[in-house]
Amino acid sequence: MNANGRVGVMNRLGSLAVLCALIALWWMASNAGWVSRVFLPTPQATFASLLEGLNLRGSNGNGELLAFTQATVGRMAQGWLLASLFGVLLGAAIGVSPSVRAWVQPTLEFIRPLPASALLPLAISIFGLNPGMVLFVVAFGAMWPVLLATVHGFAAVEPRLSEVARCLQMSRAAFVWKMGLPNAMPDILAGMRLALTIALIVAVVGEMIASQSGLGQAILLAARAFRASDLFAGIVLLGLIGFASNALLAFAEKRLLRWQQP
Amino acid sequence: MTERRLLRWLRPWVFPALLVGAFEWYARRAAALGSDALAPPSAAARAFMGAALDGSLWQATGFTLGTAALGLLLGAVLGIALGLVLGLSRRAAQLGSLSIEVLRPVPSVALIPLAMLSFGFGVRMELAIVAFATFWPLLVLVQSAVQQIEPRLLEVSRVLGLSARERAFKIVLPAIAARLFVALRLGVAVALVVAVTVEIAANPHGMGYAMMIAQQSFDPALMLAWLGWIGVVGFAINAGMVRLQRVVARRMGVLP
Amino acid sequence: MSAAADFLRFDGVAIRLGGREILSPTSFDVARGEFVCIVGPSGCGKTTLLRAASGLVTASAGEVRRKGVKMSEPSREVAFVFQDYGRALLPWRTVEGNVSLALEAAGAPAAERAPRIAEVLGKVGLAKHAQKFPVQLSGGMQQRAQIARCLAQKPELMMMDEPFGALDALTRQSLQDELARLVRDDGLTVLFVTHDLEEAIYLGDRVIALQANPGPGRPSLARMIDVKIPRPRDQLTTKEHPEYLHLRRELFAFIEQSHD
Numbered sequence: 001m002n003a004n005g006r007v008g009v010m011n012r013l014g015s016l017a018v019l020c021a022l023i024a025l026w027w028m029a030s031n032a033g034w035v036s037r038v039f040l041p042t043p044q045a046t047f048a049s050l051l052e053g054l055n056l057r058g059s060n061g062n063g064e065l066l067a068f069t070q071a072t073v074g075r076m077a078q079g080w081l082l083a084s085l086f087g088v089l090l091g092a093a094i095g096v097s098p099s100v101r102a103w104v105q106p107t108l109e110f111i112r113p114l115p116a117s118a119l120l121p122l123a124i125s126i127f128g129l130n131p132g133m134v135l136f137v138v139a140f141g142a143m144w145p146v147l148l149a150t151v152h153g154f155a156a157v158e159p160r161l162s163e164v165a166r167c168l169q170m171s172r173a174a175f176v177w178k179m180g181l182p183n184a185m186p187d188i189l190a191g192m193r194l195a196l197t198i199a200l201i202v203a204v205v206g207e208m209i210a211s212q213s214g215l216g217q218a219i220l221l222a223a224r225a226f227r228a229s230d231l232f233a234g235i236v237l238l239g240l241i242g243f244a245s246n247a248l249l250a251f252a253e254k255r256l257l258r259w260q261q262p
Numbered sequence: 263m264t265e266r267r268l269l270r271w272l273r274p275w276v277f278p279a280l281l282v283g284a285f286e287w288y289a290r291r292a293a294a295l296g297s298d299a300l301a302p303p304s305a306a307a308r309a310f311m312g313a314a315l316d317g318s319l320w321q322a323t324g325f326t327l328g329t330a331a332l333g334l335l336l337g338a339v340l341g342i343a344l345g346l347v348l349g350l351s352r353r354a355a356q357l358g359s360l361s362i363e364v365l366r367p368v369p370s371v372a373l374i375p376l377a378m379l380s381f382g383f384g385v386r387m388e389l390a391i392v393a394f395a396t397f398w399p400l401l402v403l404v405q406s407a408v409q410q411i412e413p414r415l416l417e418v419s420r421v422l423g424l425s426a427r428e429r430a431f432k433i434v435l436p437a438i439a440a441r442l443f444v445a446l447r448l449g450v451a452v453a454l455v456v457a458v459t460v461e462i463a464a465n466p467h468g469m470g471y472a473m474m475i476a477q478q479s480f481d482p483a484l485m486l487a488w489l490g491w492i493g494v495v496g497f498a499i500n501a502g503m504v505r506l507q508r509v510v511a512r513r514m515g516v517l518p
Numbered sequence: 519m520s521a522a523a524d525f526l527r528f529d530g531v532a533i534r535l536g537g538r539e540i541l542s543p544t545s546f547d548v549a550r551g552e553f554v555c556i557v558g559p560s561g562c563g564k565t566t567l568l569r570a571a572s573g574l575v576t577a578s579a580g581e582v583r584r585k586g587v588k589m590s591e592p593s594r595e596v597a598f599v600f601q602d603y604g605r606a607l608l609p610w611r612t613v614e615g616n617v618s619l620a621l622e623a624a625g626a627p628a629a630e631r632a633p634r635i636a637e638v639l640g641k642v643g644l645a646k647h648a649q650k651f652p653v654q655l656s657g658g659m660q661q662r663a664q665i666a667r668c669l670a671q672k673p674e675l676m677m678m679d680e681p682f683g684a685l686d687a688l689t690r691q692s693l694q695d696e697l698a699r700l701v702r703d704d705g706l707t708v709l710f711v712t713h714d715l716e717e718a719i720y721l722g723d724r725v726i727a728l729q730a731n732p733g734p735g736r737p738s739l740a741r742m743i744d745v746k747i748p749r750p751r752d753q754l755t756t757k758e759h760p761e762y763l764h765l766r767r768e769l770f771a772f773i774e775q776s777h778d
Contacts, residue, residue: 015360022361039380106274107281113496115455117462118470121477121485125299160605163574167592168623168671178619182610197369204371205463209474216371220464223375231379235372242367259610259651 038228045229046236053233064218069237071214075131075203076196076245079138083199084192087143091150095184096176101155108148116141116198117205124210134206141202142195149191153184186260189253196245204238215241301483303490310487318472323495326468329385330457333392334449340393341400341449342442346434348401349408362401370395370456374464384467388460395456396449403445407438439514447503454496469495525550525707526571526675530580533566540566542732543580544739548709550674553701555710555718558728559773563738564711565679567728571709572598572677584675594624597668599678603661607652613639613663614648620670634670641700642666658689662696669700676701678710682717691753694721698751715769719745719762720753727772741772 023043029035030042041049053065094100094108119137127133157180165175207216219234282303289302301309313319348355370391381387415437419429435442461470473488526548533541541563548554556564569575571582573592582589584596592598600606607616614635621631639645642662652660661681668676682690698721701708712718718725727741747761756762 011356012360014357018357019361019364039376103273103277107278110278110493110497113451113454113500114493115458115462115470115496117459118473118489118492120462121473122489125477125482125485158605160600160602161608163592163598163600164606165623166574167572167594167596167598168620169592169594170623174623178622179608182608185610201369201371201459204369205459208371208374208463219372219375223379226379228379231375235368235376238372239364239368242369243363246367260653262653 038226041229041232046232049229049233050236053230065215065233065237068213068215068218068234069241071212072200072203072207072216072238073241075135075138075206075214076199076241079135079203080142080192080196080199082135082139083142083195084146086139087146087191087195088150088188090143091147091188092154092176092180092184094147095151095154096180098155101151105151108144108151111144112148116144116202120202120206120209129210129212131212134203134210134212137206138199138202142199145194145198146188146191149187149194150184153187154180156187157183186257189249189256193246193249193253196249197242200238200242200245298480299482301486303486305483306486306490309481309483310491313472313484313487319491322467322469322472323491325385326454326457326461326470327495329388329468330392330453332385333389333457334396334453336389337393337396337453338400338446338449341397342404345401345404346408346430349405349411350434355405355409366398366402371459371463374460378464383465388457388465388468391460392453392456396452399452400445400449403448404438404442407441407445408434410441411437436514440511443507443510447500447507450503451496451500454499458492525585526709527583528567528571528580529583531567531570531577531582532579533563533570533575534578535566539732541728542736542738544728544737545580546726546739546742548707550707551705553708553710553721553723555712555722555725556728557712557715557718557725557769557773558740559730560713562728562730564728568598568677568679568709568711572596574598594620594671595673596675596677597671597673599661599664599668599676599681601680601683603657603664603681603684604652606664607660607667609652612649612651613644613655613666616652616663617667617670620667624671638666638669641669641703642696656689657685658693661685661693665697665700669704674707676706676708678708680712681710683713690717695753697721698749702749715773716757716766719747719765719769720751720756725765725769727769741769743768 026040027043030037030040037045050065053063054069055063055066094104116137119141123133123137127136154176161179161183162175165179170178203214204216206212207214208220211217215234215238219231219238222228222230222234286302286304289300289305292300293302310319348358373391373394374387377387377390381390411434415433416429419433424432457468458470461468462474463470465471469488469492473485473492476482476484476488528544528546528548530543530545531541532539532543540561544567556567558564566575570577571589573582573589573596576590584593589596608619611619617635617638618631621634626634635648636645639648642665644659644662644666647655647659652663655663665681682693685693694717700706710718710721722745725741725743725745726739727743728738729736729740732738743765745761745765747756747759
């Protein structure tokens with residue numbers, strides 16, 4: 001291993017050491033009672049709750065956490081897929097035509113800062129308290145970053161490429177499919193990554209207020225019942241979901257945008 | 263000529279006016295058929311005036327904005343401080359990278375029950391979550407901004423023998439001022455969204471809660487009024503930040 | 519004779535932009551197989567003239583006629599090589615994919631595309647780089663890729679807007695010779711805009727010199743010179759040819775004059 005390789009390994013080990021130090025700090029704080037165990041469970045209790053909840057320790061646990069995780073992830077994923085599909089379709093339709101954009105863009109800019117969760121009361125009003133309602137808000141809320149990113153991506157086609165399309169006498173459809181869409185890809189993928197974060201958040205909030213089975217409701221109930229280790233186990237799982245989904249998408253992004261790397 | 267300018271001025275309002283008009287028509291029909299889920303925008307406007315006149319509008323808005331601001335202050339101070347450190351020291355950045363990667367993906371809403379447990383309901387709980395949510399983007403953006411400072415400037419600070427404090431205030435902060443402001447703009451947006459979300463999910467104070475209560479009391483007009491008001495407040499604050507950002511960029515020599 | 523002259527005709531073409539007349543009414547003919555170079559200082563309208571000739575821009579007055587038909591819209595038979603080659607290539611497609619775009623637009627069946635692409639890439643010397651993305655290519659290679667795509671259109675006419683302006687001297691010279699060979703082999707008609715007088719004389723059968731700020735008594739089209747230097751030309755010997763030196767002096771003096 002050359003000098004550079006060695007430095008790389010040292011850095012990763014150092015990084016790991018810092019993380020372990022933080023966990024050790026957590027261990028001390030909770031075990032020694034610096035922070036009450038009502039608010040800060042010990043790492044070992046959290047881990048035990050995780051194992052129990054995920055039914056990894058034989059038949060000792062009831063495995064509910066696994067079901068909750070599946071429910072939350074399912075909501076997030078379904079909503080995100082719907083959001084991406086409709087966001088791209090609508091965004092392409094709007095972004096391709098400068099005149100449509102001119103009429104509609106200001107309204108889109110107004111909707112952009114609105115918190116997606118703010119639509120939950122309205123949705124409850126219309127649909128009632130059921131899983132479909134939560135899925136609707138997840139999809140609707142997550143759609144906007146994709147839509148806005150797609151509009152932007154289609155609107156910003158390099159003018160030189162538009163001229164090349166004219167020189168080659170490309171049809172409008174061919175232009176949208178061969179130039180507009182690939183050109184918008186980096187923006188669309190960035191929008192989809194943001195949409196994923198929003199989908200998770202709205203799924204969790206939706207579960208909390210609509211009493212839908214999932215990690216959101218689970219951690220709320222755990223807090224109300226002062227079951228700190230279950231609460232922390234749920235938080236860890238939500239962190240993992242956030243991490244994994246983001247990492248997967250980043251990986252896909254890198255593959256799809258291979259052409260950007262020299 | 264003025265005709266064209268008038269048209270251009272009116273154009274952004276045409277599409278939303280059409281939407282509101284259609285919604286008004288639909289909601290009136292629904293109300294006539296006995297539905298209490300929707301209310302026409304005209305009724306929402308009346309409810310809005312009512313809330314404005316009896317003070318509840320201002321109280322709730324004040325709570326949300328105030329708490330969001332305090333949370334942002336805390337998150338920004340910590341995020342900027344750590345961002346400066348990690349940006350200036352490659353060693354520190356590498357040491358902290360794994361911990362940041364592990365802690366950052368936790369969605370801020372997941373901490374709502376924990377904050378509830380620790381602080382009960384009120385300002386502190388919401389403030390803590392807003393602080394957590396705004397800490398990360400500010401950390402990442404400031405770190406990246408510092409890492410992209412023209413290295414020549416940092417060499418100048420070494421040659422001139424500036425102390426760490428002098429370097430921070432005379433070289434680093436001005437150099438990143440424009441990008442720091444962009445990060446703050448993002449922070450403001452996140453703070454508002456998270457604050458409202460916490461109020462919807464749990465905290466019985468502020469605009470989000472007012473909207474939830476209106477829905478639960480089967481007062482769709484008031485609920486829609488709050489929804490619209492939340493949108494207007496968010497839009498206005500963000501637009502204001504964009505204006506401010508342009509001013510800052512011009513003063514710091516980024517824009518001509 | 520008129521059939522050959524009617525290949526491309528500029529008939530009183532004038533262009534106004536932003537209230538100013540960039541190009542005063544200009545008329546000239548281009549015969550099939552001719553290599554015409556257009557030179558002039560910045561602002562003389564040479565690029566705009568080229569874009570009007572390809573249908574990308576409409577002339578404010580007069581017409582450009584190709585084989586008797588007015589050019590109002592771009593056509594696949596008139597290829598356009600842009601100066602900013604980096605922005606004229608699709609960054610998300612390989613060199614092969616970029617060339618394929620021209621064939622797809624022309625509706626060529628999929629089976630025919632691969633051999634045609636290979637042929638054209640061979641002509642510009644990019645056969646070994648077919649699978650690379652534009653970002654992985656040097657400036658000269660990117661420009662060759664653009665030229666390859668234009669050749670794939672099987673054009674009658676090739677418009678080139680300062681195609682080698684952004685390249686270093688050595689790359690420019692080798693591309694000039696490659697272009698001369700291509701044009702000769704395929705019998706192409708070329709309109710070549712450049713600010714480099716020596717390049718214009720080296721490549722062209724005819725050089726048209728435009729001047730900026732036209733006015734009454736001062737038309738845009740200032741000089742039209744036939745380049746009577748034999749082909750094939752060569753970077754060393756041609757540039758010492760007496761006719762070359764004579765033309766060079768003449769054009770230089772003219773450009774200096776028009777600067778006052």
